[in-house]
Amino acid sequence: MAVNTITAAQDAASTTTPTTAVSERSVMPPQLxxxxxxxxxxxxxxxxxxxxLFLGVPLLCMLIFTMRHPLSGRWSLDPWKAIFTGDGSSLGADLSTLWxxxxxxxxxxxxxxxxxxxxxxxxMVIAHIRSRRxxxxxxxxxxxPLTIPAIVLVVGLGPIYRWLSADxxxxxxIWLRFAYAILVMPYAFRAIAVGLNSIDVLTLCEAARSLGASWPRVFFRVLMPNLWQSILSASFISISVVLGEYTVASLLGRMNLQVALYQLGQSNSQISTAMSLLALLFGVLLLVSLDLISDAMRRSKEEH
Structure with missing residues (x-):
């Protein structure tokens, strides 16, 4: 009998506590x-x-550095003009390597x-449908690849690329694409996994198959339209990673944007810094466009 009484009291307390909290929240004075x-x-x-401030102050300092000569203190837009005109000979810089x-x-x-x-x-789609393990x-x-430093990856990829280049x-x-596909894989995987977990893949596949659709038709006509947002996200993140990669290309002796910026910085650091700012701006535009595309796709789904 005592046990039943205690249990009833606990049940009563558990059922009245949320109601009491809600009532206290609802009677809170407007001023408070x-x-x-x-x-x-x-x-x-x-x-x-x-x-x-943490993100903007370094960028502002970079912008000031591109317009103010470090020795004479003279302000000029010549580095930016050299980039947009493609001629840096007046500043002693050869922009052919940059392009x-x-x-x-x-x-x-x-x-x-x-x-x-x-x-x-x-x-990922096949594994999501067939086997969670x-x-x-x-x-x-x-x-x-997130747990392996890029320089360690280069130590392993170096002999492979030496053999591929020679034989x-x-x-x-352009053959750096195989190494870069490894580098972008963690970020792309996470973006696509979010899209797969946000929809009921099994139900969509079973419904399409029950209506007579083949597996290629299920993949391209049913699943892909629901994964476009994740695919775009994975693509834009991969582009940002490739544009900012320096270690692999430098140690393998290949030329890309970051290696060209480093070499250009040896002759004219202002043009190199200005081009780095443009690359950062391009990455920001990619993220903003991803957000706009995601909102547009979400609105179109809600309308239909």
Missing amino acids: RAMRVHKQRIIKTAILAVTL SGLGTSLALCVVTVIIMLLLLVPV MERVIEWVATL VLSTNP
Whole structure:
């Protein structure tokens, strides 16, 4: 009898506690609620201001450095004019290496994204449908490059690239795409995994198969439209990683954008810094465009 009484008391307490908390929250005076909201707004504003200062001050210093000569103190837009006109001879800089490295990096972005999508998307979809255990193994393999420093990867890739360059392929920097596909794999895997976990893949596949759709039709007409946002995210992140990669290309003796910026910095550091700012701006534009595309796709789904 005593045990039943204690149990009933505990049940009563557990059922009345949330109601009491809600009632206390609902009867909170408006002045106190307004003060709490005001304090939260001040804290959020302070955190945002500190974050913007932390990120913006170095970029502002870089911008000032590109316009103010470090020795004479003279202000000039000549480094920016040299970039947009393509002629840096007046500043003693040869921009041909820069344009060569930029073209190589853009080509590497396209080819790396294609290789990454062809490798990851079908394998992850099949593993998600067939075997969760295999999915965990793929996750472990895909995220492994995060735990291995880039210089260690180069030590292992160096002999392979030396053999490929001498006997199979050539020394063209485009063959860095295989190494870059490994480097972008952890980031791309996480983006695609979020998309797969946000939809009911098994139900969609079973419904499409029950209506007579073949597996290729299920993949391209049912699953891909639901994964476009994740695929775009993985692609844009991969492009940002490839554009900012320096260690692998430098140690393997290949030319890309970051190696070209380093070499250009030896002759004219202002032009190199200005081009680095443009590369950062391009990465920001990629992220903003990803956000805009995601919002547009979400609105179109809600309308339909």
